[in-house]
Amino acid sequence: MNKFPNAAKGIKNIFTAQVLSLIAVLASGVALILGIVMVGGAQAGSKVAVGASGIGMMVFGMGASVLMIIALIINIVGVVQAAKDEESFNMIIKLTIFNIIVVVAAAIIMVAFPDTKFLTSLSSSISRLVSLICSILIIVGIGNLAIKLKNNEVAERCNSLLKIILWMGILAIACGFIGLFMPSTFAAAIVILILVASLVLSFVQYILFLSLLSKAKKMLQ
Numbered sequence: 001m002n003k004f005p006n007a008a009k010g011i012k013n014i015f016t017a018q019v020l021s022l023i024a025v026l027a028s029g030v031a032l033i034l035g036i037v038m039v040g041g042a043q044a045g046s047k048v049a050v051g052a053s054g055i056g057m058m059v060f061g062m063g064a065s066v067l068m069i070i071a072l073i074i075n076i077v078g079v080v081q082a083a084k085d086e087e088s089f090n091m092i093i094k095l096t097i098f099n100i101i102v103v104v105a106a107a108i109i110m111v112a113f114p115d116t117k118f119l120t121s122l123s124s125s126i127s128r129l130v131s132l133i134c135s136i137l138i139i140v141g142i143g144n145l146a147i148k149l150k151n152n153e154v155a156e157r158c159n160s161l162l163k164i165i166l167w168m169g170i171l172a173i174a175c176g177f178i179g180l181f182m183p184s185t186f187a188a189a190i191v192i193l194i195l196v197a198s199l200v201l202s203f204v205q206y207i208l209f210l211s212l213l214s215k216a217k218k219m220l221q
Helices: 005-044 048-085 087-113 117-147 152-183 188-219
Strands: none
Touching: 005 048, 005 117, 005 188, 048 087, 087 117, 087 152, 087 188, 117 152, 117 188
């Protein structure tokens, strides 16, 4: 008999949410590449390249946004379910609500003050930091469940993955934020490379996190 039925349901939903988030990251990467193509087409004077890449960038960008919203909803449901069996998930609920407020505030700022690059980038970095903390708390929660179930393999995996996720998450946030402090004389290619590095780090982070969630699902079956 499953000792933690609520946590089992919650982890399954969190796993689904992370898969959708990973797809959203990939879609964002495609949108970024298309944006680079659009800039190159504009410099070359190719209207066809600009038009096609612009439409593609909009489609993949909007798709990524929709997927992230769906993932957020499913993740909230999963966290609420898991919190019934493990207290570590309770803080995630509060942080998620705070994160939603930050995202909404950032959207309002972008509409009201489109030229305020610093505030919008700062709010984005705060949102990513909160998401990182939530991921860490999920790992801690899974680790606690593993200890209660005397599953040493998953417990040890949580301990080792915790440090990796933390440092990779910090690097990803730093890469996304560092462009704000770069002089305007820097080549656009450097900024693009930094953004690509941020996406790659986020992608690897999601893969590692999904591998743990997969083990947690099997543990709680």
